[in-house]
Amino acid sequence: MIHSLFLINNVGDLFLEKHWKSVISRSVCDYFFEAREKAGEPDNVPPVIRTPHHYLINIYRDKIFFVSVIQTEVPPLFVIEFLHRVAETFQDYFGECSETTIKENMVIVYELLEEMLDNGFPLATESNILKELIRPPNILRTMVNTITGSSNVGETLPTGQLSTIPWRRAGVKYTNNEAYFDVVEEIDAILDKSGTTVFAEIQGVIDACVKLSGMPDLTLSFMNPRLLDDVSFHPCVRYKRWESERVISFIPPDGNFQLMSYHISAQNLVAIPVYVKQNISFFESGSSGRLDITVSPKQTMGKVVECVVVTIHMPKVVLSASLNATQGTYKYDPLTKILVWDIGKLNPQNTQKQPNLKGSLSLQSGAPKPEENPSLNIDLKIQQLAISGLKVNRLDMYGEKYKPFKGVKYVTKAGKFQVRT
């Protein structure tokens, strides 16, 4: 099981270590540093590194490497999932997961890690339970604690810890009972030069914010549940009812959680909301190139496409860009070689004047013409639309008497949306 954990920032400083069994010297991280060096980009560090006596399983999140040391055969996914859970817990507790916040809250971090893992076995990873055991820091509580001398560690056994619904604590009480659901869909797509879809799929999640008193039992149903054939649920969802009735029946955790995620891979169901016409070319002579990109709305179901941003990783030899944008602003960072064109909204009515970015690129003189073609990364957002067409039909509550306030929001975003040139 998980033996030790080291936190390392992206410049290679080891700033926290925690051991759940015997202490392992931090020199074991040298193997990690070696791999880190070899990988170049921090993203490219292999997740599993073999050393003579241990295995290092690591993740890179929020500019921090979470490096765990294991000694025996352990499912690597188990470790990786756990590490992500640790990162999420920090995020949840401190608002962000960064070196600064972790250092500021070193003791709570330590207490949390101790509570999350015992002898390498996960103990309590549910945010609700953890919060009962160790209260998250806030200014008010720190003040109260200093005055009254009380601590931020729960004195009693968390109720959820052993019940068959470990995700919910008992005795929740709200004056305003409300349940909100966000249907968020991300389009992952690869379009080729001509704009044809090479590959497209939708990754959807339903995020919930449920603040309901007592033990509410909720049932969420869809207008078109047939869309969903590949789903993953929060442990609270009763799988049997989904199998038989295609409704989501569950006793919700308190607060924010991800109710389910789904995946729609059938390409005919994936509408591509924008059309990108692009031409990036480099000339053999003259150390220059041309760039011409037009973005226009395509299948948007009548909605406005917002926050459209085009990002291009230019080849190393591109020194600067002198371009003209008919809409939005562009920025070229010669250090990272990233060109960002922030377009903003795409107006579906105005089909005559589509946003266009055009101009010349200057290359390092004497350098050969770049071999690779830069790909375009598109970001966008469409409010009040789930691009798959998924719609929530109704939400019913059983088990409690009050009338909750309910709401569903839809949003579509670009996930890994790439256009090849």
Add this chain to the structure above:
Amino acid sequence: MTDSKYFTTTKKGEIFELKAELNSDKKEKKKEAVKKVIASMTVGKDVSALFPDVVNCMQTDNLELKKLVYLYLMNYAKSQPDMAIMAVNTFVKDCEDPNPLIRALAVRTMGCIRVDKITEYLCEPLRKCLKDEDPYVRKTAAVCVAKLHDINAQLVEDQGFLDTLKDLISDSNPMVVANAVAALSEIAESHPNSNLLDLNPQTINKLLTALNECTEWGQIFILDCLANYTPRDDRESQSICERVTPRLSHANSAVVLSAVKVLMKFMEMLPKDLDYYGTLLKKLAPPLVTLLSAEPELQYVALRNINLIVQKRPEILKHEMKVFFVKYNDPIYVKLEKLDIMIRLASQANIAQVLAELKEYATEVDVDFVRKAVRAIGRCAIKVEQSAERCVSTLLDLIQTKVNYVVQEAIVVIKDIFRKYPNKYESVIATLCENLDSLDEPEARAAMIWIVGEYAERIDNADELLESFLEGFHDESTQVQLQLLTAIVKLFLKKPTETQELVQQVLSLATQDSDNPDLRDRGYIYWRLLSTDPVAAKEVVLAEKPLISEETDLIEPTLLDELICHIGTLASVYHKPPSAFVEGSRGVQHKRLPARAGSGESAESPEVGQSGTSEAPPAVIPSQGDLLGDLLNLDLAPATTTVPSVQPSMQMGAMDLLGGGLDSLLGGDIGGSPSMGAALGAPAAMPAALSNAPAVGGGLGDLFDLGGGVGMPTGFYVAPKTLFLPAMKAKGLEISGTFARRGGIIQMDLSLTNKAMSVMTDFAIQFNRNSFGLAPAGPLQVLTPLTPNQTIDVSLPLGTTGPVMKMEPLNNLQVAVKNNIDVFYFSCQYPLSLLFVEDGKMERQVFLATWKDIPNDNEAQFQIKDVHLNSDAASNKLQGSNIFTIAKRTVDAQDMLYQSIKLTNGIWVLAEMRVQTGNPNYTLSIKCRAPEVSQFVYQCYELVLKN
């Protein structure tokens, strides 16, 4: 610790300050001080000097302070064992606390203090906590047993904690069950044979119930544990699968993958025609695809596992090619894995898409990735024949880019394409030659040289090209040197007139100026070949090569099956069995996929798979000494006449016997350049030709010298008597019997028992016509009347000259026995070894010739399982039954015994038995002109070896 030195010297003041604060009267100040200590500890500073002061803060009602002190204790107790004892009392007291949280905390922390002295005190509190009324305490205590076991395994066993832990598997609380399973699994890992997790249908049922109710982590433990179970039949297997399937929709990817493991394993037992089997296959695809939308690290592990799944059951993901398309901002480790899976899924149906993608990838930035993409194009060409042409033209396009590493990779793969489709794409050679100068990597140079040598007759300036390489011969890597040597010899054989000087030059470079044994030996062999018999040399060096196989990188089936049992583990990430790398796993048990129900499908079972793959002889020669002998023999015994019957056109398949040793002899693989021989094929092809170049016949002699070295034979194995005729069917006459061969005489030993009330007399016996003409050679010698309840043993000599009729089964014998009461009929089966004659030892040369002469179709292969004999003992035993070992060869811890048998009717049976040291399973290949006897010969082997 380097930091500590720094800490104590320059910040000495801080420690003193903390000490003072820790001893403060004010609670608040104390707590702050402990927090500071912990903070220092977390960043790796050594604050062990404060041990007594911190421990003093332990007795407190403040839970937070207590927890902090515990944190400290866990870290430093080991370095201060004597001081740690001070804490014991508080722990013991806390284990009695009314608050379960504190009880659990105490037992948990105690387990983390890895000090021997403390563990003694831990036992009593732990025993109590294991039976605590509160499940939270029980589940914590369960893990504590594992901790304690890690520190002192003997103590845990002596105290009976393991049994208590096993009882917890039946606990009413699912979390306790999950933790007990986790703890037991961890303990079992260090005790592979302890059978701690004794799984039976009842416990499985409990686990499956707990599975639905415990946390995600608990589900992983339980699923991994379930995967070790072998269901009794396909129905149980199906019912477990049904209950595990919902886990595929879990949000935690580790749960999903563990569930996939269970399903992949148990699926093996389901009959393929079952509807449920198809349903299950369909259900597996979506969760696997979903794993690919997770974080890149998760994707990586998932992809490594999908790689295995795709090899085992390609049908699951065959329609999901597109999800493996690479995105430019995928991390490189994800890209490479995706590429690998794309090739595995490539088929005629999707090849166009795949090629378009690969071409796209070949223009990316990342060099490693581009290289792999180019290689992938080559693999596509080899895998999907219809696409070969497009692949070649794509590769040519890429060569035109003149990007150095792309060109080199392309040349390496084009060489393979030539090997797969000879005489089809050689028109591109000219283009390749243009790029000769830009090649700077050994593999690419070697590939190019191979191409030049192989097609020397089509390349006008082949000699110039090769000569240009020869200039820097000693600076080249071994791979290139070996290749250059072979290529020039090929060139010489094709154009002898112009290249004599060149070949002499290279031979002298290889044999005299090089100290690389591979190179030298290969040089000498060519030299001798060329000087002794140029015609033979030509046949050897320019022999027709076997086509390369489509998938060279597939995981070997037995390993694949084992890895499937380890889905989701490190083994699956490294594609190596756990025994190969996991530290501290003392004797990991090899896991196997369960066999499918019904023998009709046994072709799927791993055993058969194994035998299928082991057909190719291992290419290592017995020892260096033999090699030398062989080399010398080349000149001394040009036995051109000794094996005249061998035909030059012989196939590789028939060459098992000879091939093994010679392969390596000529391939230059002796010292450890295995890649080259296999990759370039020329050496692999040699034995085929060589064996008909009888010059090596002398060398072969060694191989057979061992034949005489077999020890004294043991006698013919006589099976115990079996009941032939029950008394009920024969009016009270009971006959049991067996067969034996004693000193060349076949005997039927019979026991006749009179179970009737009256005396029996006038016995006579007669056989029906049978396959081998067995007939009584004398009368049944029952001289005295058989009184009631009397038994008489008689031996009936048999001859083999009776009338012949083919029986079903072949060794069936129908017998009629007459006495004063009636005539009775029965049939029995005799072991075929009855008919193995004493002069069944074949001449070696005849054996060789016969082996080759018998068509391959007549070869039958069998597995003899669970024989715990070494090869000598086995051959000794077999000889007792007239199965003669005429040669023995030891290759790579594997003994190959070549054996011959002659039947009474003159049929020869040839056998090759492979015995691997330490492996109780033998592989037996039987060749006979009458293949129908093979099965019965195999039965004799079984019978003899196992008794």
